[in-house]
Amino acid sequence: xxxxxxxxxxxxxxxxxxxxxxxxxxxxxxxxxxxxxxxxxxxxxxxxxxxxxxxxxxxxxxxxxxxxxxxxxxxxxxxxxxxxxxxxxxxxx
Amino acid sequence: xxxxxxxxxxxxxxxxxxxxxxxxxxxxxxxxxxxxxxxxxxxxxxxxxxxxxxxxxxxxxxxxxxxxxxxxxxxxxxxxxxxxxxxxxxxxxxxxxxxxxxxxxxxxxxxxxxxxxxxxxxxxxxxxxxxxxxxxxxxxxxxxxxxxxxxxxxxxxxxxxxxxxxxxxxxxxxxxxxxxxxxxxxxxxxxxxxxxxxxxxxxxxxxxxxxxxxxxxxxxxxxxxxxxxxxxxxxxxxxxxxxxxxxxxxxxxxxxxxxxxxxxxxxxxxxxxxxxxxxxxxxxxxxxxxxxxxxxxxxxxxxxxxxxxxxxxxxxxxxxxxxxxxxxxxxxxxxxxxxxxxxxxxxxxxxxxxxxxxxxxxxxxxxxxxxxxxxxxxxxxxxxxxxxxxxxxxxxxxxxxxxxxxxxxxxxxxxxxxxxxxxxxxxxxxxxxxxxxxxxxxxxxxxxxxxxxxxxxxxxxxxxxxxxxxxxxxxxxxx
Numbered sequence: 001x002x003x004x005x006x007x008x009x010x011x012x013x014x015x016x017x018x019x020x021x022x023x024x025x026x027x028x029x030x031x032x033x034x035x036x037x038x039x040x041x042x043x044x045x046x047x048x049x050x051x052x053x054x055x056x057x058x059x060x061x062x063x064x065x066x067x068x069x070x071x072x073x074x075x076x077x078x079x080x081x082x083x084x085x086x087x088x089x090x091x092x093x
Numbered sequence: 094x095x096x097x098x099x100x101x102x103x104x105x106x107x108x109x110x111x112x113x114x115x116x117x118x119x120x121x122x123x124x125x126x127x128x129x130x131x132x133x134x135x136x137x138x139x140x141x142x143x144x145x146x147x148x149x150x151x152x153x154x155x156x157x158x159x160x161x162x163x164x165x166x167x168x169x170x171x172x173x174x175x176x177x178x179x180x181x182x183x184x185x186x187x188x189x190x191x192x193x194x195x196x197x198x199x200x201x202x203x204x205x206x207x208x209x210x211x212x213x214x215x216x217x218x219x220x221x222x223x224x225x226x227x228x229x230x231x232x233x234x235x236x237x238x239x240x241x242x243x244x245x246x247x248x249x250x251x252x253x254x255x256x257x258x259x260x261x262x263x264x265x266x267x268x269x270x271x272x273x274x275x276x277x278x279x280x281x282x283x284x285x286x287x288x289x290x291x292x293x294x295x296x297x298x299x300x301x302x303x304x305x306x307x308x309x310x311x312x313x314x315x316x317x318x319x320x321x322x323x324x325x326x327x328x329x330x331x332x333x334x335x336x337x338x339x340x341x342x343x344x345x346x347x348x349x350x351x352x353x354x355x356x357x358x359x360x361x362x363x364x365x366x367x368x369x370x371x372x373x374x375x376x377x378x379x380x381x382x383x384x385x386x387x388x389x390x391x392x393x394x395x396x397x398x399x400x401x402x403x404x405x406x407x408x409x410x411x412x413x414x415x416x417x418x419x420x421x422x423x424x425x426x427x428x429x430x431x432x433x434x435x436x437x438x439x440x441x442x443x444x445x446x447x448x449x450x451x452x453x454x455x456x457x458x459x460x461x462x463x464x465x466x467x468x469x470x471x472x473x474x475x476x477x478x479x480x481x482x483x484x485x486x487x488x489x490x491x492x493x494x495x496x497x498x499x500x501x502x503x504x505x506x507x508x509x510x511x512x513x514x515x516x517x518x519x520x521x522x523x524x525x526x527x528x529x530x531x532x533x534x535x536x537x538x539x540x541x542x543x544x545x546x547x548x549x550x551x552x553x554x555x556x557x558x559x560x561x562x563x564x565x566x567x568x569x570x571x572x
Contacts, residue, residue, distance in 0.1 A: 051465035077415030
């Protein structure tokens with residue numbers, strides 16, 4: 001497998017980022033180089049190897065309600081709010 | 094001598110004997126900060142007034158009673174900023190305490206301030222901070238390492254007694270090595286990450302940066318333990334570390350992984366590490382040649398998995414609930430785009446894009462899933478090595494601190510600075526870095542001791558024995 005060409009603008013859009021033309025050019029070159037380095041992995045035989053999964057934890061706690069952040073604390077950093085709600089730009093006309 | 098030069102263990106003894114009061118420690122620390130912070134820029138925020146008020150009411154009978162501690166700027170502490178050195182968290186004030194912060198408070202410690210870092214812990218030099226770079230106390234033209242560079246520079250520069258950092262791929266150990274202090278990355282699951290701003294959740298660990306191994310053990314004893322709010326934390330009961338200090342390494346089997354001694358590595362670093370290994374042998378330890386054969390793949394595995402996880406974790410920064418919000422957005426989608434594009438710096442954008450790509454349709458199998466499988470092989474390497482030895486001895490960094498600006502335009506070269514620390518995060522083991530020498534130009538060199546999972550007691554004992562038999566930890570950077 002050779003390093004693929006990333007369409008940087010498409011991937012950035014998936015990540016909800018808008019890049020300047022300068023960023024697009026710079027990141028394209030840098031990410032091509034970085035992905036080239038990652039090609040070493042394709043040469044490792046991993047056929048029967050299971051993927052690493054998160055450590056098994058028997059540590060699930062009882063589903064009992066406990067105190068958490070107050071509404072006031074949870075909204076204390078909201079850029080815009082009213083009536084205990086966070087305001088965002090309109091999504092429906 | 095200024096109390097800013099003392100260790101926590103010494104200051105605790107002096108506080109308990111009523112020889113000094115915590116306000117005396119703060120006074121000396123602030124004097125040092127006033128003299129050195131302008132050059133170092135280790136802090137992003139100082140709690141001068143609240144620290145002095147807390148010193149007056151500290152419960153001195155507690156394990157860290159009256160001891161000021163600095164926090165990396167990615168740990169939430171109620172009422173304080175938590176910027177992650179990013180413009181996107183401008184104005185944010187933490188509405189709660191991280192569990193680690195809460196444990197420090199419960200142990201009587203005083204929050205001194207918040208330390209600089211690479212934005213969202215993404216970097217190896219603390220040059221990726223939106224709040225300005227931090228300088229190395231030993232040579233102000235050089236980087237302090239990263240991403241916990243502010244914590245390491247503050248501790249080594251004698252403007253903090255100790256600091257917490259976070260380590261996702263070496264971000265505690267590498268700056269500790271480059272600044273000449275002690276940095277501990279505990280085993281994954283040892284310390285709760287609740288309230289640590291997440292970068293890569295399968296790798297992140299909180300840990301202490303201190304002047305001595307004894308202080309490191311003291312902080313680990315306070316911070317370790319299960320937390321219902323982080324279900325990756327281990328269920329074992331709380332432990333006190335390094336309560337027995339006999340200074341012996343007799344009978345210890347010390348593994349030297351051949352992949353960590355590369356042709357062409359910095360000769361002064363190699364020489365210091367070989368001398369450290371010789372010290373262990375002379376003092377009754379057995380040196381064992383071991384192999385971690387998948388080490389050459391670690392950087393690639395890490396930068397796939399860490400960026401993939403980061404792309405998901407950093408999706409929460411959208412301008413809706415907290416932090417910066419772009420103005421004049423047409424709609425919600427435009428709000429996300431503008432907020433994130435204005436708020437994130439270049440390295441964060443680069444990693445989010447890389448992480449989004451390796452998870453994207455058509456590429457996830459070749460990159461993300463393959464990396465998870467190779468991670469399993471890396472883990473097996475460690476498990477096999479620890480059947481032959483009790484700990485692994487390696488350099489922490491392939492070279493001492495490099496000059497500021499040298500790698501900012503070459504991300505791949507910057508990523509390679511983590512080559513000796515990353516595997517430990519991928520395997521989940523604990524590791525410590527401590528000073529083991531200095532270059533001819535007086536730059537610190539760090540020794541890394543890696544333990545089996547939950548083997549902190551072994552590495553702390555060995556590190557303490559080595560430290561106390563040498564004078565490296567007593568050396569002071571130029572003032």
